[in-house]
Amino acid sequence: MVIGISTVISGAEDAIKEFNAIPLRANRAVASAIRTVERKIVAKVRANMGGKPRWNHRGRSRVYATPVNLGGPEHSPRGGGPGVFTGRLRKGVGGSRPVTLGNTTTAWVGVGGSRLNENNLKKGRLEQRYPYFEPGVKAAEDGLVGIYESALDAALKRRGGL
Structure with missing residues (x-):
């Protein structure tokens, strides 16, 4: 004796499309999280990179009738920070645009200098004397994991793409 069972599954095609x-x-x-x-x-x-200016605009100028004071000393000593x-x-x-090769998406953040020769001359020495890049990256590291988590959660929960 042969018993035949037939079943109709509705929505299987939609589920396959969603999984794909x-x-x-x-x-x-x-890619959005990387940006x-x-x-x-x-x-x-x-x-x-924004410190207090090492100079102070003293006296009148063509633009301002009254003397302008930027809040700094008239003359800054040679020691101290670099200013602005x-x-x-x-x-x-x-930074760069994200590039995806296989399952890996990469991008970079840095101080460009390939076309700006003066950047190549001074960026390394300034980073050694007055670090601005490394402390900035360390300050930004706190919330990076949350950005990726929220982007991937939104991608998995929402239908229809980003």
Whole structure:
């Protein structure tokens, strides 16, 4: 005697599509989290580059009729901090776009200098005397794990992609 059992499963195709979409959403979530982490590190590093100015604008100028005081001493001694890092060195702090090869997504944050020769000359010496990059990275490390966790949770819980 042969007993035949037939079953109708509804939604199997949708479930298969959803399971196939999870790796794509996870990769997008990791790339998005990496960009968020890069922005956070760059902001912290640039925050370390803003000290008190080593000079004070004294007297009137063409722009201001009254004397301007920036809050610093008239003459700064040679010792002490470097003051404010501005210009190309500050703008050179940045990151790269995330690159995915296989299951690995990588990116970097650094002080650019390939096209800015003056950055190449001074960034290493300034980091040794007045560290700005390493303390910025250490200050940003606290919340990095939470950024990745929230991005991956959102990728797994939400349907339809990021």
